[in-house]
Amino acid sequence: MTIYSYSRINTYFTCPAQFQFRYIERRPSPAAEGIELFLGSRFHETMEHLYQQVPHRVPTVNQLLNYFQAHWEKHWKAALDKQKRENYPAALRIVQEGPTVEDYFQKGQLFVENYYHQYHPFDQDKTEGIELKVLFDLDPQGHYKMQGFIDRLGRDDEGVLWIHDYKTSSRKMSQEDVKNEDQLALYQIGLSQNSKFGPKEKIKLIWHFVAFEKDQVTAERNEKEIGWLKDKYISKIQTIEKAKSFPTKPGVLCQWCEYLSVCGDGKGWVENKKKKQGQAAEKPASPPEILPVPAGDALSKPSPERTPPSFNPGPFPVTEAPTAPDALPPEKPGNPTSAVLSSDSSNTLKQKGKKSRSRVVSVDQLSLF
Numbered sequence: 001m002t003i004y005s006y007s008r009i010n011t012y013f014t015c016p017a018q019f020q021f022r023y024i025e026r027r028p029s030p031a032a033e034g035i036e037l038f039l040g041s042r043f044h045e046t047m048e049h050l051y052q053q054v055p056h057r058v059p060t061v062n063q064l065l066n067y068f069q070a071h072w073e074k075h076w077k078a079a080l081d082k083q084k085r086e087n088y089p090a091a092l093r094i095v096q097e098g099p100t101v102e103d104y105f106q107k108g109q110l111f112v113e114n115y116y117h118q119y120h121p122f123d124q125d126k127t128e129g130i131e132l133k134v135l136f137d138l139d140p141q142g143h144y145k146m147q148g149f150i151d152r153l154g155r156d157d158e159g160v161l162w163i164h165d166y167k168t169s170s171r172k173m174s175q176e177d178v179k180n181e182d183q184l185a186l187y188q189i190g191l192s193q194n195s196k197f198g199p200k201e202k203i204k205l206i207w208h209f210v211a212f213e214k215d216q217v218t219a220e221r222n223e224k225e226i227g228w229l230k231d232k233y234i235s236k237i238q239t240i241e242k243a244k245s246f247p248t249k250p251g252v253l254c255q256w257c258e259y260l261s262v263c264g265d266g267k268g269w270v271e272n273k274k275k276k277q278g279q280a281a282e283k284p285a286s287p288p289e290i291l292p293v294p295a296g297d298a299l300s301k302p303s304p305e306r307t308p309p310s311f312n313p314g315p316f317p318v319t320e321a322p323t324a325p326d327a328l329p330p331e332k333p334g335n336p337t338s339a340v341l342s343s344d345s346s347n348t349l350k351q352k353g354k355k356s357r358s359r360v361v362s363v364d365q366l367s368l369f
Contacts, residue, residue, distance in 0.1 A: 001043070001145065002145075003135070003145045003146065003147050003169050003240075004144075004145065004146045004147075004148065004233075004237055004240075005147055005148055006148055006186055008023060008184065009233065009236050009240065011023070011174060012236075012239075012240050012243075013300065014249070014253060014346075015248060015249040015253070015257070016243065016245075016246035016248075016249065017197075017246050017247060017248040017263060018181050018257060018259060019240075019246060020246035021259045023359070025107065027259070027262075027361070029258040029259070030258065030259065030261050030262055031088065031093060031258045031259075031260070031261060032079065032083060032086075032088040032089075032090055032091060032092055032093050032301070033079060033092055033093065034092070034093045034094075034095075034256065035092045035093060035094045035099075035101065035104050036168070036256075036260070037171075038075065038079070038092055038104075039104050039107065039108050039168055040166075040167075040168045042067075042068060042071055042072050042075065043108055043111055043112065043168050043210065044106055044151065044166060045068075045071050045168060046067055046112055047070070047115075047150045047151070047166055048130050048131060048152075048238060049064075049067050049128055050064055050116075050122070050345075051122070051127045051152055052055070052130065054122045055127070055367070056128065058120070058121050058122060061113060061116045061117070061120075061349040063333075064112055065109060065112055065113060065114055068108060068109065068112050069105075069109075072103035072105055072108065076091070076092075076101070079091040079092055079254075085195060093267065095255050095256060100293065107211075108168075109211040111168060111211065114210070115208070115210055115215070117211070118121060118215070124153050124154070124156065124349050125154030125155055125156040125157075125162055125349065126351065127152060127153070127154050127157050127317075128152075128153040128154060128161065128310045129150060129152070129153040130151075130152050131149050131150070131151065131152075132149065132153050133147065133148075133149050133151060134147065134148055134149075134187050134189075134190025134194060134234075135147045135187075135190065136189050136190040136192075136193045136194075137193065138230045138233055138234050138237075139230070139234060140188075144233070144234050144237050146186060146189075146190075146233065147189065147190075148183070148186060148187050150163055150164070150165075150190075151164050151165050151166050151167075151186050152164040153191075154349075156349065157174070157200065157284070159203065160204055161191065161197065161201050161203045161204070162186050162203075162206050162349055163184045163188065163191070163203065163204070163205050163206065163207075164206050164208065165183070165184055165205075165206070165207050165208065166208045166210060167207055167208065167209045167210065168210055168211065169209065169211065170211050170214055172209040172217065173207065173209070174214075175217065175219075177217075178207070178217055178218075178219040179218070179219070180239075181207075181234075182229060182233075184207070184219075184224070185205065185219075185221045185226065185229055186229065186233070187225060188203050188205065188221055188226065189204060189230065192226075202220070203220075203221075204220050204236055205219045205221070206216060206218045206222065207347055218349070222347070233299040240264075247270075248263060248265040250265045250266055250268070251269065254266035254267075254269050254270055255270055255273075260285060294341045
């Protein structure tokens with residue numbers, strides 16, 4: 001019996017051909033890891049380290065940044081070694097034109113430092129689990145099973161369990177968006193079937209979009225919504241298991257697919273898009289509109305008392321190529337902080353002793369977001 005994950009199911013409905021390559025044929029990726037996935041993994045490792053330390057001692061911001069740098073360099077070296085073995089054109093894939101590996105490293109440093117200052121001393125809740133595995137049934141007979149890993153599970157002073165999820169994307173979901181975001185709600189089902197927690201627990205969902213100072217987006221699911229969710233994913237699994245063919249679904253996400261080099265339809269879509277962009281570039285351009293960066297929702301510069309250490313990306317250049325398929329494409333030019341957050345303070349994990357701060361972004365940092 002197949003045990004499904006949220007990403008496995010989502011992959012099929014994003015592109016059946018990609019699902020076939022990855023889960024049926026189990027093809028090794030013919031391309032290097034995408035930079036967005038690489039950055040996200042390093043940030044998650046740093047958060048895991050932080051909350052493992054907090055019950056015993058709170059590390060300094062410098063110690064946490066040094067941990068992030070050490071793991072970045074360790075995995076960068078591994079990426080260089082793999083590039084040599086597999087003869088990849090680049091150690092890491094970058095879709096967005098302009099940014100370099102060094103830029104993404106500096107962005108990661110900003111994420112870590114701003115998260116640290118926003119939540120220090122990390123007493124908003126007590127950690128109950130880190131990278132906590134949940135395994136659960138969607139039906140009473142146990143015919144449809146799913147599993148997943150919770151980034152962090154915390155319990156606040158009122159006994160509420162918070163399912164935390166960390167996102168390094170440059171896009172932030174709105175309160176309306178999270179109504180259709182299923183992953184953490186599925187993990188809520190897992191907790192309700194876990195012997196340590198059970199169905200009587202009060203559970204809330206929280207996403208941390210760490211590219212933004214106001215990083216929290218929160219939600220809850222009631223019993224009726226959870227029932228609908230189970231039925232929805234049973235139907236999705238049934239659709240997958242009845243599938244006889246796995247056609248391609250060309251679209252914008254092809255640029256981030258690791259199987260692009262072996263997918264004729266995907267390559268055709270990307271080449272056609274580049275051709276149209278080239279034709280558009282030949283037309284006279286209007287003067288660019290200069291938009292103000294709203295204070296209080298974009299990340300600030302690193303603290304003046306500390307300059308993040310530089311990172312040497314090594315002798316292998318990173319060329320422009322598609323990124324991992326589950327990474328979001330870069331945000332369109334404009335205001336990166338337009339997501340609408342809930343104004344209901346009762347549905348936000350409170351920061352003890354913290355006050356809202358206004359911050360600004362320097363011009364040289366705008367290209368990072």
